[in-house]
Amino acid sequence: MKNIAALQKVVTDLLPDGEPSAAELDAIDVEMPLILAEVELLDAQIITLDRTPNELDARRIRRARRKVLKARRALTNLTAAPGTTGVGA
Incomplete structure (x- = not known):
């Protein structure tokens, strides 16, 4: 029998710690009203x-x-860039 080995580098050996960053938590906080409305x-x-x-x-x-x-x-409206009208942007 032949051994089958992966020909590519292992991708999952260096996983991050799994915790969200501060920026990701801030983004979730900003989107929380929409998330709760969608759940409702x-x-x-x-x-x-x-x-x-x-x-x-x-x-x-x-x-x-x-x-x-x-x-x-x-x-x-909160995330729109300043100076844009929102129409066609």
């Missing part, structure tokens, strides 16, 4: 999976979608 929308959609959505469910989903859009707009 997902929760509202999951509720309707096993039954026919009623008017309350429809309102809950609409409200969650509006919250996601509002959070996305706020994040986009």
